[in-house]
Amino acid sequence: MSKVLMKGNEAVGAAAIKAGCRYFFGYPITPSSEIPEYMSKALPEVGGVFLQAESEVAAINMVYGAGGAGARVMTGSSSPGISLKQEGITYAAGAEIPCVIVNMMRGGPGLGSIQPGQADYYQSTRGGGNGDYRTLCYAPASIQETVDYVMLAFDKADEYRNPVLICADGMIGQMMEAVEFKENLNKNLPAKDWATTGTKGKREKNIVNSLFLEAELCEDHNIRLEKKYKLMEENEVLYESFGLEDADVVCVAYGTTSRIVKTAIKLAAAKGIKVGIIRPITLWPYPYAIYKDINPNCKGILGVEMSQGQIMDDIKIGIEGRMPVYFHGRTGGMVPTPAGILAEIEKIAGGTK
Amino acid sequence: MTMVYEKSKGLTDVPFHYCPGCTHGVIHKLVAETLVELGVLEDAIGVAPVGCSVLAYKYFNCDMQEAAHGRAPAVATGIKRVHPENVVFTYQGDGDLASIGTAEIVHAAHRGEKFTTIFVNNAIYGMTGGQMAPTTLIGQKTTTSPLGRTVEHSGMPIRMSEMLATIDGAKFVERVSVDTPANIRKAKKAIKRAFECQIQGKGFAIVEVLSTCPTNWGYTPVKALGWLQENMIPYYPLGNFRDFEEDK
Numbered sequence: 001m002s003k004v005l006m007k008g009n010e011a012v013g014a015a016a017i018k019a020g021c022r023y024f025f026g027y028p029i030t031p032s033s034e035i036p037e038y039m040s041k042a043l044p045e046v047g048g049v050f051l052q053a054e055s056e057v058a059a060i061n062m063v064y065g066a067g068g069a070g071a072r073v074m075t076g077s078s079s080p081g082i083s084l085k086q087e088g089i090t091y092a093a094g095a096e097i098p099c100v101i102v103n104m105m106r107g108g109p110g111l112g113s114i115q116p117g118q119a120d121y122y123q124s125t126r127g128g129g130n131g132d133y134r135t136l137c138y139a140p141a142s143i144q145e146t147v148d149y150v151m152l153a154f155d156k157a158d159e160y161r162n163p164v165l166i167c168a169d170g171m172i173g174q175m176m177e178a179v180e181f182k183e184n185l186n187k188n189l190p191a192k193d194w195a196t197t198g199t200k201g202k203r204e205k206n207i208v209n210s211l212f213l214e215a216e217l218c219e220d221h222n223i224r225l226e227k228k229y230k231l232m233e234e235n236e237v238l239y240e241s242f243g244l245e246d247a248d249v250v251c252v253a254y255g256t257t258s259r260i261v262k263t264a265i266k267l268a269a270a271k272g273i274k275v276g277i278i279r280p281i282t283l284w285p286y287p288y289a290i291y292k293d294i295n296p297n298c299k300g301i302l303g304v305e306m307s308q309g310q311i312m313d314d315i316k317i318g319i320e321g322r323m324p325v326y327f328h329g330r331t332g333g334m335v336p337t338p339a340g341i342l343a344e345i346e347k348i349a350g351g352t353k
Numbered sequence: 354m355t356m357v358y359e360k361s362k363g364l365t366d367v368p369f370h371y372c373p374g375c376t377h378g379v380i381h382k383l384v385a386e387t388l389v390e391l392g393v394l395e396d397a398i399g400v401a402p403v404g405c406s407v408l409a410y411k412y413f414n415c416d417m418q419e420a421a422h423g424r425a426p427a428v429a430t431g432i433k434r435v436h437p438e439n440v441v442f443t444y445q446g447d448g449d450l451a452s453i454g455t456a457e458i459v460h461a462a463h464r465g466e467k468f469t470t471i472f473v474n475n476a477i478y479g480m481t482g483g484q485m486a487p488t489t490l491i492g493q494k495t496t497t498s499p500l501g502r503t504v505e506h507s508g509m510p511i512r513m514s515e516m517l518a519t520i521d522g523a524k525f526v527e528r529v530s531v532d533t534p535a536n537i538r539k540a541k542k543a544i545k546r547a548f549e550c551q552i553q554g555k556g557f558a559i560v561e562v563l564s565t566c567p568t569n570w571g572y573t574p575v576k577a578l579g580w581l582q583e584n585m586i587p588y589y590p591l592g593n594f595r596d597f598e599e600d601k
Contacts, residue, residue: 049434057424062427062431064421065418065428065432066431068428068431068432069436071435087424088424091420091421196416196432197416198398198415198439199395205415205417207411208417209419211407
């Protein structure tokens with residue numbers, strides 16, 4: 001299939017439909033409003049349903065109902081809206097309802113700004129809602145990756161019966177790039193024999209539920225969920241890395257920020273500084289194991305993020321205290337520059353920090 | 354031997370957890386019988402609330418989803434949009450529907466969602482131990498209005514049926530009570546009509562059922578029925594507020 005030029009938010013919608021998503025429940029918010037706008041036109045054309053909900057809370061609970069009824073279903077929003085959806089996400093995790101939630105992150109906290117941000121890392125990777133639960137979390141760095149991982153997200157949601165997050169920054173939502181829609185869908189997914197479709201008198205009733213009033217049963221449920229999360233940790237980690245073995249400095253960044261870091265790496269190379277990169281594609285599960293490949297004589301690890309340093313916790317877990325760690329970021333909707341990142345790299349490489 | 358009475362096939366064999374004298378059991382029975390009589394039990398998908406009837410998903414003998422507090426109308430919207438041919442209903446209490454879930458019920462009605470809501474109003478939070486609800490009457494003592502509810506502090510009790518009847522998409526709205534055999538028969542009729550409203554694709558339908566909470570009101574079951582008759586019915590008048598036949 002040939003490439004088409006698409007805006008990130010519209011590509012999210014097109015990829016979802018390509019992946020068989022026929023239901024979208026959402027609420028407008030900048031910078032992700034083109035997702036519901038696209039779906040309102042495109043879904044009826046393929047026999048699907050777009051519904052603008054009265055709130056983000058209602059939207060995610062409609063997703064819960066539709067997902068629990070066996071449909072491929074998605075919602076999309078941006079940071080403050082995603083905060084409102086946390087109730088539904090933890091219920092979906094507890095009731096094991098497959099669904100896809102797209103977050104085009106913007107500056108925070110609170111109403112924050114409408115420019116790109118990456119300060120929802122803790123919320124996305126540590127569980128934004130209550131209870132012991134995990135969600136697969138993909139962080140695309142281009143519109144092509146956005147398309148690929150939105151499509152993969154539906155398969156993974158069905159495979160694990162779990163909500164899946166797409167954590168992109170507002171830059172990804174707003175910019176345009178050429179994309180190609182691949183036929184990479186998994187055809188060997190389990191049947192949704194647990195869904196509420198009406199018994200038709202042919203089977204026992206199905207119950208979609210996250211309540212276990214007896215503590216022993218609730219613990220058993222948690223232990224069973226944890227086994228599923230362990231499987232995700234074993235099988236679903238995705239990352240990109242290069243230049244780790246002989247690096248003077250290693251940068252860690254994801255999403256749009258990783259592209260700016262790559263520019264800074266080229267600038268550093270021109271100055272004779274060898275810089276490697278670890279780019280987590282899944283923010284959860286996190287690629288901790290790759291940290292073992294880093295040159296033991298590397299002078300330090302530089303985390304770069306559009307936040308005040310939320311990725312640093314995972315960097316510290318990955319590096320296990322073997323070398324110093326540093327952070328460079330802009331936040332509140334500001335975007336790091338190659339020059340700013342290069343300055344930090346030079347400080348670390350020169351040992352002057 | 355002639356069978357003169359048996360449990361509805363619309364209910365499972367799981368024993369109810371409801372307190373002695375609570376009228377949830379009667380209301381469950383009416384809903385279950387209705388689903389069977391209309392021949393839609395096998396197509397039914399119910400949504401249970403948070404509150405005393407949180408375990409309703411165990412009792413109704415059809416597919417069920419358990420919703421977050423107040424969100425049952427949103428969950429039902431998701432289900433019905435995926436399965437428009439199925440019969441979808443929510444079963445909610447007054448804390449669930451009239452407090453934390455007001456936005457969801459108002460907008461489901463506003464969109465004319467084609468599902469049926471059974472709204473059980475007992476003027477108190479039962480499950481959490483008898484706290485004040487938006488439906489708690491003036492002067493009524495609860496664990497969070499220990500001196501009795503006042504208008505100055507908490508406003509007047511909310512009348513959901515009257516409010517929802519002003520919405521175009523709500524095609525059937527009726528308030529009933531299950532305090533006497535005669536009223537139980539009327540309640541059954543209203544519940545049936547509310548499901549017919551959905552089956553005929555008319556729009557949103559709701560039946561508000563006045564119900565007792567002997568445990569948290571602090572009365573015997575019999576006295577609780579009397580309290581409902583003397584205090585609730587005068588403020589929450591029984592009757593039909595909207596019927597789809599009126600809309601030509």
